[in-house]
Amino acid sequence: MNWGSWQEFFDMGGNGFFVWGSYGVSLLCMVFEPWRAAVRHRQARAEARRRLDEPSDDD
């Protein structure tokens, strides 16, 4: 175990900004990207379903 307390853990030897700035932004990206992919899939499914009702729609 490297850390005596949570305070020490978050401080990262005085470099907490750099370490948590790296992991924080990584987490944001890795949540945002799958969310966008899921939205895209959902929209494509909704569009396919919508087209069932309007087969003459040209696009």
Place this chain on the structure above:
Amino acid sequence: MTTRTSPQAAPLRLFSFAAPSRFYALSGLLVPWLWAGAVVMTVLGLYMGFFVAPTDATQGEVYRIIFIHVPAAWMSMLLYLVMAFWAVIGWAFNARLASMVARAIAPTGAMFTFLALWTGALWGRPTWGTYWEWDARMTSELILLFLYLGYIALVNAIDDVRRADNAGALLALVGTVNVPIIYFSVKWWNTLHQGASVSLTAAPKMASTMLTAMLIMTVACWLYAFAVVFMRTRGIILERERDTDWVRALASGGAR
């Protein structure tokens, strides 16, 4: 493979999963397991990285950025090669699914490239005294980001889908020359960036627990990349095949 009948009608052959309908069904089954694996490996890798791996003798605690920085940088280069490979396959063999997979990989590759640059900048400030330097490793990695963004912009700018796929494949293929430049930049030029810490031919220059944590995080990034690329490919398949019989059947059934 040119028929667009229901997936159950065709016998299973080697290239059966090259049919978008089959790929759609198979990847839909895999995605939840890939996510589960990615989460488990991330928790395990971060636990190893923050609680088991010791403090670095020269860098102190800030070196722990390595557990995301190196996997992200590896993924950025590897995904580019995979993207270019499928784009060229889609172009050369007129394989629709391959082109769709190439397009699905691009945003994920760009995301990992951005993370490699971002975490590298935050690591560089406390250790080198600068967020950014125009050295060969960093500049070539920045060019990689522009190649991903250029590919995305190009395929979205051309209205004819297959023409866009093929133009993107050419750009992706030409851009592959940049990947060995990134990889070998620390050898070919005198860079601020250090040389490789891990190589296939030499003993690793780091403690074994550090290496283990880094490799577990690399596996986690792999699983993440598969999961998100499959998700995006499924969306692209539905967008492109929405007027085919199998998508109509899927949509009318209300299936996922």
